[in-house]
Every structure is written in structure tokens, then in C-alpha cells.
Amino acid sequence: MPSGKGILFGKASLFLLAAFILFQIEQAVAPTLSKSEAVSEKNPPPAEKPVEKPPEVSAESAEKATVIAEFASAAAQNLQLKTNVGWAFGGKSQQGWQIYEPLIRETIKAETDAGSAEFAAALSERQKSLGLSPSGILDESTFRLFISNWQLRRLKQRTPAAAEELAAGAPTDFYDPGRAPELRQIEHETYAAYKKMVVAAAADKSLNLKTNSDGTLASGERFLKIVSSYRSKDYQNQLRAASPNSGRAALAVNFSPHFTGRALDVYVGGEPVSTEDQNRLAQVNTPVYKWLVKNAAQFGFRPYFYEPWHWEYVGVN
Numbered sequence: 312m313p314s315g316k317g318i319l320f321g322k323a324s325l326f327l328l329a330a331f332i333l334f335q336i337e338q339a340v341a342p343t344l345s346k347s348e349a350v351s352e353k354n355p356p357p358a359e360k361p362v363e364k365p366p367e368v369s370a371e372s373a374e375k376a377t378v379i380a381e382f383a384s385a386a387a388q389n390l391q392l393k394t395n396v397g398w399a400f401g402g403k404s405q406q407g408w409q410i411y412e413p414l415i416r417e418t419i420k421a422e423t424d425a426g427s428a429e430f431a432a433a434l435s436e437r438q439k440s441l442g443l444s445p446s447g448i449l450d451e452s453t454f455r456l457f458i459s460n461w462q463l464r465r466l467k468q469r470t471p472a473a474a475e476e477l478a479a480g481a482p483t484d485f486y487d488p489g490r491a492p493e494l495r496q497i498e499h500e501t502y503a504a505y506k507k508m509v510v511a512a513a514a515d516k517s518l519n520l521k522t523n524s525d526g527t528l529a530s531g532e533r534f535l536k537i538v539s540s541y542r543s544k545d546y547q548n549q550l551r552a553a554s555p556n557s558g559r560a561a562l563a564v565n566f567s568p569h570f571t572g573r574a575l576d577v578y579v580g581g582e583p584v585s586t587e588d589q590n591r592l593a594q595v596n597t598p599v600y601k602w603l604v605k606n607a608a609q610f611g612f613r614p615y616f617y618e619p620w621h622w623e624y625v626g627v628n
């Protein structure tokens with residue numbers, strides 16, 4: 312048991328270390344930023360008061376530096392675990408969670424990458440609210456809980472779409488515009504939500520998507536085009552027969568969300584629907600995938616964590 316004095320001394324030295332780190336950072340940054348550069352358009356300074364830096368370290372920055380000191384070790388462990396931790400899914404052994412880093416960051420609302428102390432601090436908060444030990448370390452048990460929570464948010468519907476719920480989407484909305492009309496069927500609400508979502512993505516200039524004058528995706532753009540939508544049970548069986556080694560995770564035997572017409576595979580880069588790790592790692596690092604992770608929910612779409620291209624329409628609640 313540490314003495315009370317020891318704890319007090321530990322806290323005080325942590326704070327001093329934090330203040331020292333901050334002082335160093337500010338010294339390093341100060342000469343490179345002029346006042347006008349530091350003020351962004353979004354946050355103009357108050358008109359009357361002249362902006363003046365307080366002479367001491369602000370409470371907020373001191374807190375930030377304390378977080379860095381407190382979670383530095385967890386951050387270092389996360390950097391290892393993201394490529395090393397072993398787990399199993401879909402009858403296959405898996406390594407690391409780096410493919411799921413964008414989803415994890417969205418889940419814990421971390422602004423910075425998985426090797427940062429801020430990430431570990433945000434994770435620690437989430438662990439606390441989930442009743443886990445708030446270590447800030449993304450170990451196997453924490454990751455498993457994240458997976459089950461993601462899975463719980465998916466489409467609950469298990470009934471195949473009736474013919475009147477489906478209509479063929481426009482050829483130009485498809486990755487392969489030559490796809491037969493029966494392979495372009497989508498449930499009505501899902502299609503309307505998809506169209507809205509794509510217009511919103513196209514309007515985000517940071518994604519650099521090629522657009523038409525009406526704001527829809529140009530025919531030369533591949534990102535976000537639909538690779539696969541409604542699939543009948545017969546068609547799913549044909550796909551499975553054509554690639555018998557794709558495994559349970561890839562092509563469900565008894566039920567696929569694609570039977571409902573509410574699941575869409577959209578193009579997010581790389582090989583459109585290959586579960587190979589390197590392919591998925593490339594896909595989750597595209598700006599379009601990251602945009603979906605942040606924005607698809609407001610259009611009613613939820614991800615399937617294992618397949619970056621697969622999104623299910625559950626509606627907006």
C-alpha cells in the first residue's frame with residue numbers, strides 16, 4: 312500500500328512533468344505561428360477583447376499533458392496490439408485490430424490514431440462505461456465486446472424482401488452499369504436513403520469525387536457505386552457454388568442480409584469485395600470509407616465491421 316504522502320507526491324510530480332512538457336511544446340510552437348495564422352475562420356476571436364496569451368499554462372492544456380503522461384504506456388501497448396493481438400472470427404484466426412481502427416475511433420470518439428495517449432484515454436472512458444477495467448489498452452476482451460456491440464446494431468430483419476418492396480436501381484448507380492436489372496434490385500427506402508447519402512458525400516469536396524452538375528456521382532466515379540444489392544437465395548447459392556472457399560463469414564449459407572434488399576455492398580477501394588487482410592486494410596484507409604464510418608448512420612446505414620464495403624439500412628431512429 313502506498314502512503315498518502317506518496318500518492319500526493321506522485322500527483323504533484325505528474326503535474327510538474329505535465330507543465331514542463333507543455334512549456335516545451337509551447338516554446339517549440341510559439342515562433343512558427345503568427346497570431347493571424349492561429350485564428351481559424353470558424354473560430355474568429357471576440358471582436359472587442361484583444362487576444363492575449365495567459366502567462367501560465369492553462370488548466371485545459373495542463374490536463375492534456377497529464378493525459379499524455381498517464382496513458383503513455385497504454386498507448387505504447389496499443390501500438391503493439393493493433394497488429395499483434397490474436398482472436399478468431401468466422402472460423403478463421405485473425406491478427407490485430409488495425410483494420411477496424413476507424414470503427415473503433417468512431418465508437419470511442421477518439422480524434423487521434425490508435426498509438427496516441429488521447430486514444431487510450433478515450434478508450435479508458437468507454438471501458439469504464441462498459442464495466443471493464445479502464446486500462447486504456449485495447450486487449451482481446453475489450454475488442455470482443457466492441458465486436459458484439461457492432462453486431463447488435465446491425466439489421467434485425469430476417470424475412471426476404473417481397474417483390475413489391477423491390478425495384479431495379481439505375482444502371483449508373485452500379486459499379487458495373489452492365490449488371491442485369493434483376494441483379495440491380497433494391498428495397499425502396501434503402502435506395503432512397505442511399506441516394507441521399509451519396510449526394511451528401513459528393514458534396515464533401517475533401518473526398519474529391521467526380522460529380523455531375525446535379526450533384527450525383529459521375530459515371531466515371533467508382534467510389535460509392537453499388538457492387539451488389541438484393542440477392543435471391545438462388546443467386547446466393549450460385550455465388551457460393553462459384554467460390555466454395557469464401558467461407559461462412561463471406562457468403563452466408565441460410566441467410567444473408569442481402570435477401571432483404573436492405574444490404575448494399577458499395578465500392579470503397581481496392582478489390583471490391585475481397586476479405587483478404589491487405590485489401591481490407593487499404594479499403595478502411597480510403598477517405599470514402601472513413602466518411603461512411605462518420606456519416607452513414609445519419610442516413611440510416613450501419614456497418615458490418617468485417618466487410619468494409621457492406622452496409623445495412625436500418626433506418627434513422
Ligand SMILES: [Zn+2]
Nearest residue numbers: 574575576621
Ligand atoms: Zn454484402
